[in-house]
Amino acid sequence: MTVMKKNQIKTVKGFNEILPPESFRWRRVEDQFRNLLEGYGFAELRLALLEPTELFTRSIGGETDIVEKEMYTFLDRSERSLTLRPEGTASVVRAFNQYSLGKISEINKLYYVGPMFRYERPQKGRYRQFYQLGAEVFGEASFYQDAETLVMLAQFFRILEIDGVVLEINSLGCEACRPSFREQLKSFLIEREASLCADCRRRLRENPLRALDCKNPTCREAVVAAPQINESLCADCQEHFSSLCGLLDDVGLDYQINSRLVRGLDYYTRTTFEFLAGELGVQNAVAAGGRYDRLVEELGGKATPAFGFAIGFERLMMLAGDKLPLSSPVIALIPLAEEALRLLFPLYVQLNRQAKVATLGFQHKSLKSQLKKADRDGVGYALIVGPDEMAKGAAICRNMQTKEQTEIGFDSLEEALKKLYHQ
Ligand code: HAM
Numbered sequence: 001m002t003v004m005k006k007n008q009i010k011t012v013k014g015f016n017e018i019l020p021p022e023s024f025r026w027r028r029v030e031d032q033f034r035n036l037l038e039g040y041g042f043a044e045l046r047l048a049l050l051e052p053t054e055l056f057t058r059s060i061g062g063e064t065d066i067v068e069k070e071m072y073t074f075l076d077r078s079e080r081s082l083t084l085r086p087e088g089t090a091s092v093v094r095a096f097n098q099y100s101l102g103k104i105s106e107i108n109k110l111y112y113v114g115p116m117f118r119y120e121r122p123q124k125g126r127y128r129q130f131y132q133l134g135a136e137v138f139g140e141a142s143f144y145q146d147a148e149t150l151v152m153l154a155q156f157f158r159i160l161e162i163d164g165v166v167l168e169i170n171s172l173g174c175e176a177c178r179p180s181f182r183e184q185l186k187s188f189l190i191e192r193e194a195s196l197c198a199d200c201r202r203r204l205r206e207n208p209l210r211a212l213d214c215k216n217p218t219c220r221e222a223v224v225a226a227p228q229i230n231e232s233l234c235a236d237c238q239e240h241f242s243s244l245c246g247l248l249d250d251v252g253l254d255y256q257i258n259s260r261l262v263r264g265l266d267y268y269t270r271t272t273f274e275f276l277a278g279e280l281g282v283q284n285a286v287a288a289g290g291r292y293d294r295l296v297e298e299l300g301g302k303a304t305p306a307f308g309f310a311i312g313f314e315r316l317m318m319l320a321g322d323k324l325p326l327s328s329p330v331i332a333l334i335p336l337a338e339e340a341l342r343l344l345f346p347l348y349v350q351l352n353r354q355a356k357v358a359t360l361g362f363q364h365k366s367l368k369s370q371l372k373k374a375d376r377d378g379v380g381y382a383l384i385v386g387p388d389e390m391a392k393g394a395a396i397c398r399n400m401q402t403k404e405q406t407e408i409g410f411d412s413l414e415e416a417l418k419k420l421y422h423q
Contacts, residue, residue, distance in 0.1 A: 014120075014128030016314060025321055026313070030113055032159055033133045033311075040152055042109040042135055047091045049115065053081040059090040059295055061266025063207040065199075070118040084117035088134045089267070089292070089308055090299075096138055097301035111135040113313075125283035125315050133316070134289075136308035138296065143240050145307050146271045146291060147247040153275060153287055153309060154253055160320040162277070165286060167254065169273045170230065170261035171241040172209075175294065177234035178269075182208055184227045192222045212262045228259040240270055267292040271307070280315055287311040330421055332374035333360040336367055336386030344385060347413065356421050374400060381420050383408075 011017060018026050034044070053073050060066050072084040085091050092110055095101070101108050112134050120126055137145055150167065157165050173181060186208040193201055197216040204211070212223055233241065248255055255273075263272050272290035280286065289309030296304040333348055335341035341362065348360040359377065361370055367384065374382050384396040394407045397416065408416045 014122035016127040016129055036156055037111045037135055042111045045110045045112050047095055049085055050082050051085055051091055053083040055090050055094055056083055059267050063203045064264055070120055072117045086118045087116055088112050088132055092136045093295050093299050097299055102304055107139040109137045125280050131313035132310040133313055134310035138304050138306045141305035143244040146244050149307055151251055151253055161323050162319045166276045168256050168258040168261055170258055171233055171237055171270050172268050172272055173233050173237045174269050177232055177237055181229050181232040188226050195222045209262045212260050230259050237270055267295045269293045277319055286315045330380045331358045332379040332382045333358055334370045334382050334384045339390055340385035
């Protein structure tokens with residue numbers, strides 16, 4: 001644990017920061033995410049972190065944990081209510097409408113990477129500032145889109161060599177079939193009102209679905225025999241869901257149907273899903289999302305079907321982190337005298353100009369200490385030049401793994417280094 005001096009300033013509680021060398025791993029995973037999504041035709045959106053509060057109350061829903069208890073909301077200097085975004089979907093929809101993206105292209109596939117803010121109780125895998133890798137597709141109502149996204153996510157986990165992630169899916173129906181299910185569920189819950197937690201009791205009349213996903217043990221118990229939404233789906237929703245399941249079967253993507261999967265945000269219609277990993281403990285959802293065919297219109301745009309997901313970056317790294325190698329400088333240039341430093345500096349500049357990663361210390365540290373640092377940085381080779389090497393006109397090249405050392409004449413340094421970078 002780091003010891004803080006009294007007058008030092010710390011981050012806000014639960015705000016997660018990523019330091020080296022972990023930040024190298026994050027970059028690699030982020031690059032892999034970008035490559036994968038761009039391969040599937042997605043393009044990046046970089047959006048505002050701060051939004052009018054109304055954007056979230058209208059999209060996520062007034063009777064959800066996020067809006068009721070978890071938003072960082074404040075008045076700015078002109079008394080406008082602003083909120084640090086608790087998730088990305090609402091902002092992407094806001095941008096989709098604001099920039100009329102639907103007019104530019106019939107299908108829009110957009111992704112984002114960045115921090116989200118929720119005032120939750122910090123614990124393992126749960127932070128108040130956390131990061132998401134997310135994506136949203138607009139303009140495609142077909143179940144093929146749902147399947148494509150799920151397959152792509154599963155592929156991402158495979159690329160990162162993450163095993164043991166289970167996909168759960170459900171359908172929440174649409175405006176045609178959900179109202180009658182809500183009524184059924186409401187009557188069922190009213191009979192058991194006394195065993196529900198205060199939140200579920202309060203939300204019971206306006207938003208009974210929340211009880212299905214409440215973590216409170218007495219609520220869980222109370223909803224065991226509750227009506228199941230997938231038994232109330234209209235023919236179109238039923239068809240959409242069974243076609244999706246059929247496609248997932250065709251491509252061999254395993255899934256479990258979980259009829260309690262209602263998600264903590266109100267905008268979903270039809271498909272919802274979560275990728276769960278037991279290894280994560282209590283906060284076991286590594287990615288989640290679904291279809292939200294009404295939200296674009298509800299936020300003032302033209303009716304447009306949409307489907308998306310977000311991956312929790314911290315949770316993803318808990319599953320993938322240690323398996324990923326750090327990206328390290330290939331070569332450490334190690335001078336043992338001022339004249340050696342003078343000789344190596346132009347080489348160092350040249351290597352870095354060619355985007356070949358190298359390090360060079362300016363502080364005249366001992367050989368031992370410079371080699372120790374190179375080891376810590378995970379460097380492949382050390383190029384050592386001391387007074388003896390200056391006199392000889394040849395540097396020592398040390399393979400940091402095998403400890404094998406060879407001599408390279410100064411006049412053939414450039415050629416020799418080229419080979420090392422290509423190994
Ligand atoms: P969500 O389920 O609220 O969905 O969050 C998605 C993922 O973000 C979670 O599965 C989890 O991995 C991660 N996450 C959520 N809260 C925290 C936290 N406090 N600390 C660390 N990680 C967290 C959404 O945000 C939707 N916008 C997903 C979506 C996109 N639906 C459609 N499009």
